[in-house]
Amino acid sequence: ACEIAIDLQIEHPHLSKLYNFALSRKEKADNDLALQDHYKKLQEFPENPELYLELGKALVEQNRIDNAIIFYQMALQIQPDYAEIYFEMGNALKAQENFFQAIECYRKAIEIRPDYCWYYNGLGDILKSTLDFDEAINAYRKAIELESNFAGFNHNLEAALKEKERIDSIKDFCQDFSHPRKSKIEDGQSLKILMVTSYPPYPPNSGAPMRMFEEIKYLGSRHHLVVVSFIFSEEDYAIETELANYCDRAIMTMLGAPYSARNPNDPKQIYRWHTWNMRKILEELRIIDFDVVLFDFIYLASYVDLFADTYTVLQEHNIESNLLQQCALASKETSNLEEIAADVDAVKAFLDADKEAKLLQDYEKRNWPKFDLVTLVSESDRKQLEERCPKAKTLVVENGTDTIGITPVNNTQARKMLFMGNLAYYPNIDGVMFFVEEILPKIWEQDPELVFCVAGRDPGKQIQELAKDPRIEVVASPKDMSEVAKDCMMSVVPLRLGSGTRLKVLHSMAMGLPVISTSLGCEGLLVTEEVDIAIGDDPQKFADGVVKMSRDGDFRDQLRLNGLELVKNKYDWKSIFSNFEKKLLSM
Structure with a gap:
């Protein structure tokens, strides 16, 4: 129903079908007096577009966005030039990560009412999410022109300008780095390597960051290495400076908006890690003729298509679907997983583990062969992968430790x-x-x-x-x-x-x-x-x-x-x- 509703060219004969479909959902609101009131008013005055708008907004608050879009669309059948409906439908589509359709709705709202600042701000927000900074900046400036006293518009403009500056600096680096580089090793030519990680490799204070950091130290000392990592706090942009001594360039990026609405056949983590921010940065980096691109974890497999002509390596720290299967079994024996997830955000990845494990197994099998090489940390993981995916080319690259920098302790009095x-x-x-x-x-x-x-x-x-x-x-x-x-x-x-x-x-x-x-x-x-x-x-x-x-x-x-x-x-x-x-x- 949602796919029909968001088609802006819907024919009138469909209207009654959508109306009946939406009203059939009202039993879900039996305990919500406000929604019941909306439905009653709508049945009494079915030609009043304001009532459709208010009902749609109430449904959005309950996260019933599909139904909200249906009612917004019905309002447009009654009053096609209703700018506020287009704006609210844009907000709803944005919440569903239907970004291109949302942008069209915002633009339509502006076309109908070009003197309203909030429509430009909404357009600026979604354009910034998709990293179209030039257009976003223009939209924010128009919002400020219409309402100069609202500080939030200036804040949004400053944020867009700052992010555009980061992308421009990456573009400048790419132009420079694409030129021939002097070899760092005496016995051959240094490679140009891109390493993409799903979370920051610094500080190296737990398992995966330790491994990634040690790999960066080794490869960066002998090859031309660029590192791109997701971060989850603005403060972590400082990691770029921390890694500067170990690689040619470290680029941190916030997770940002998902690149598309979730495919129900893909695991939720795949959806989460495929974002506009990362894709835009990797698209810019493609102008560099990298010899190798390293991806850490299966969750980054959605970007491999950007490097079809480059040797690609997927570095699996675990077989992630195995881990989810174990958690699914464990969660049947313990009842506090949801409680832990409410307190620790990272644990949310393990909710719905049984379903997610099955989805991830299928995803792994489809995507492992897309890489020229898949590395594992143990022979047992390698055997499991090859049994499930005989076409994949594999190599064991074990975990290790710093045997030189760590000074052993020996406290005989410790307890x-x-x-x-x-x-x-x-x-x-x-x-x-x-x-x-x-x-x-x-x-x-x-x-x-x-x-x-x-x-x-x-x-x-x-x-x-x-x-x-x-x-x-x-x-x-x-x-x-x-x-x-x-x-x-x-x-x-x-x-x-x-x-x-x-x-x-x-x-x-x-x-x-x-x-x-x-x-x-x-x-x-x-x-x-x-x-x-x-x-x-x-x-x-x-x-x-x-x-x-x-x-x-x-x-x-x-x-x-x-x-x-x-x-x-x-x-x-x-x-x-x-x-x-x-x-x-x-x-």
């Missing part, structure tokens, strides 16, 4: 257990709560003086409230995890959900902390139980392992030293990315 990780990430939240609720009481039965330290970025209310117990510490967003680790005796990894491999295991070993983990927590790593790691898959065994490690200094030292040796020999970032570089150079 703390450390869990570290991104505390806005649902598998980590689940792991912490599993440890606190099911493992920690069993530990305290045997050793009530052991302290549990939870350290990581962006802890939500549920994690922060754990600190009400004096034996639990929560360290929010530490600048240096080694400073936290120096007061700890071991690292615990009680994860029940996850894919890929966990950098927290390797990072803990590099810091000199012995590790006890679930099997899933150390999955995909070349570890040996009781040699370089302790493993406990049920709460009692995990608790017993913690107590043993706290009491047995020789066992603790054995795991500590063997863990250090393991990461130095097999999981050094420089060695890992050097091998990956050879693949890129031989493509």
Whole structure:
């Protein structure tokens, strides 16, 4: 019905059908007296366009936008030159991400009533969302001309001018960077590489940012590297400066408006990450003759079409649909996922996990073959991908750690257990709560003086409230995890959900902390139980392992030293990315 309604050339014979369809929905408003009143007035005065307008606005407030558009369209059948109806329909279409149709509605409103400032402001807002800054600036200036005393119009104009300046600076960079560059390596020609990430690689204080940052450091030191990342706060534009020493150019962009209305066959995260902001920036960067384009995470696959003539690599940190499947099973056993999501925005990605996992499986299978290469972090992930998508070309590029920059700790007097990780990430939240609720009481039965330290970025209310117990510490967003680790005796990894491999295991070993983990927590790593790691898959065994490690200094030292040796020999970032570089150079 909505698709019919938004066709501005609708024929009158359809009107009664739409009217009946819309009125058939009124049973949904039985408990809304205001809507009931709107319907009654409309039935009494069906030729009054004002009533259609007011009902449409009331429906929009209830997020019933399809029905609102129907009533707006019916009002236009009665009074085709009603500017305010076009304006409100533009607002409704914009809310549905039908941007081009919304723009036409705003323009029609202005055509009918060219002396009303708010219509120009509405047009400016949507043009700015689609990064048509020249037209947006003209619209805002017209709004100011009509109403110079409203500060909001000036604010919108300043924002548009500022964003246009950012895009213009990117255009200037592209012109300069498209020229030949001097090689940074003695034994060959440096590549021109574009790296696109779904969230910022700095600061490197949790798993994925650590990996991305280390890759930027290595490739940027030997090749001509441009990094483009989504950010979620205006303050994070400062990351461009932080990364300036590691690459030729870092470009941060806010998420912005979705590029199109959501395809019901695509996962919600694909829809969320395909935006006007990123697409515009990548379109500008296409004038550079990149040798390689690296995309981190399947959620950026919607941009691969922009680089059809370039060697493209999808860098999968996890098989994301596997992770969603695990969360779907876990959510059936726990009832607080929605509560956590209300507190921690990032957890919303795991809502509706069962449905989303199935959609993402199909999306992965369709899109993996579009890349010239797909990298995985473990052999187990690689085997799963190849079983599901035999056409995809794959390569394992393991996770690693900084074996040179991290100074190992060895506090023999420490009495703390450390869990570290991104505390806005649902598998980590689940792991912490599993440890606190099911493992920690069993530990305290045997050793009530052991302290549990939870350290990581962006802890939500549920994690922060754990600190009400004096034996639990929560360290929010530490600048240096080694400073936290120096007061700890071991690292615990009680994860029940996850894919890929966990950098927290390797990072803990590099810091000199012995590790006890679930099997899933150390999955995909070349570890040996009781040699370089302790493993406990049920709460009692995990608790017993913690107590043993706290009491047995020789066992603790054995795991500590063997863990250090393991990461130095097999999981050094420089060695890992050097091998990956050879693949890129031989493509």
